[in-house]
Amino acid sequence: MNRPRFGDTNIxxxxxxxxxxxMADCIRQAEGFAFAGFLDDDPQKQTGGYxxxxxxxxxxxxxxxxxxxxxxxxxxxxxxxxxxxxxxxxLGIPDGxxxxxxxxxxxxxxxxxxxxxxxxxxxxxxxxxxxxxxxxALLGSVHLAHHVVLEDYVVCANSVSISGxxxxxxxxxxxxxxxxxxxxxxxxxxxxxxxxxxLDAVSGATTVVGNPARPMG
Ligand SMILES: CC(C)(COP(=O)(O)OP(=O)(O)OC[C@H]1O[C@@H](n2cnc3c(N)ncnc32)[C@H](O)[C@@H]1OP(=O)(O)O)[C@@H](O)C(=O)NCCC(=O)NCCS
Numbered sequence: 108m109n110r111p112r113f114g115d116t117n118i119x120x121x122x123x124x125x126x127x128x129x130m131a132d133c134i135r136q137a138e139g140f141a142f143a144g145f146l147d148d149d150p151q152k153q154t155g156g157y158x159x160x161x162x163x164x165x166x167x168x169x170x171x172x173x174x175x176x177x178x179x180x181x182x183x184x185x186x187x188x189x190x191x192x193x194x195x196x197x198l199g200i201p202d203g204x205x206x207x208x209x210x211x212x213x214x215x216x217x218x219x220x221x222x223x224x225x226x227x228x229x230x231x232x233x234x235x236x237x238x239x240x241x242x243x244a245l246l247g248s249v250h251l252a253h254h255v256v257l258e259d260y261v262v263c264a265n266s267v268s269i270s271g272x273x274x275x276x277x278x279x280x281x282x283x284x285x286x287x288x289x290x291x292x293x294x295x296x297x298x299x300x301x302x303x304x305x306l307d308a309v310s311g312a313t314t315v316v317g318n319p320a321r322p323m324g
Pocket of ligand 1: 185186246264265281282283298299300301302303314315316317323
């Protein structure tokens, strides 16, 4: 398990928005971590900052920052996450410059692997033998049961509950309070609406809502 040691780690968050602010707060409050500022392409934020935090430049300014700065990516709206992720990917930030942030208020099981650039928020429980890809975001109070696999760029919003053996494809977004039945496969770039109860496989690039979850008309 590659839970980071608590040293002096400066983290810059890509994307100055609401979720970025939450991530910044978690980073600031974790012992041994420092929040160094945001990068965002909005020129207004670059000059005025965001909620009293510095915006150090546009996304491409990552190259100008000292090598001691590591990065975490925040979120965009669920249906447009794929555009944001493509933008982040094309920045070409090498793996070694991504932080893996695991909030101290988490419970991480044995044999869990967490990829570079992934954010794990407070109250989250990850049971044994889960594999979480690169640049994922698990916000507050997410529960992953045993043997869950999240591919790269998967988002689980607040209070999502994923049962054992579920696998979720690259770039999928699971909305707040959604629940997924054991051993279900969710394809890449899917969106699961908030509060959905997913009982059966979800095809890639499909949005499902409701209980039981069905594709949106
Ligand atoms: C599923 C989702 C992406 C759909 O967004 P959208 O395409 O903008 O959907 P709309 O608001 O236009 O709604 C379209 C229809 O779906 C319904 N709907 C939308 N989201 C729904 C949900 N989660 N559950 C049930 N029905 C939903 C709407 O009531 C509407 O129904 P109608 O056509 O009968 O009026 C969005 O509603 C959602 O759940 N996002 C996740 C939000 C979240 O978890 N945020 C956490 C941030 S930390």
